[in-house]
Amino acid sequence: MRAMERDGLADRTAFDENPPRVEYALTPLGRTLIPLLDAARTWSGTHLSTLLEARRASERRR
Structure with a gap:
């Protein structure tokens, strides 16, 4: 802060x-950052499950 x-x-x-x-x-x-944060929130809501699966797959390969 x-x-x-x-x-x-x-x-x-x-x-x-x-x-x-x-x-x-x-x-x-x-x-002025609020629209960018809203866009990031929307994007993450759309792609979160894919991101989490990629993370799990990466951890399994280690």
Whole structure:
């Protein structure tokens, strides 16, 4: 999260509470990643079973 904050993708808000609390929110730049993340989620949902089978086959060959 700190790297995302450094890169301008997220804002960090620290609250002076006990126990301490921190909240993160996407910046406008960070929100531009949402369509890419949605596409990756859709792709993985479509191909997850194939990926897992390839992983199992690779482990069997070892």
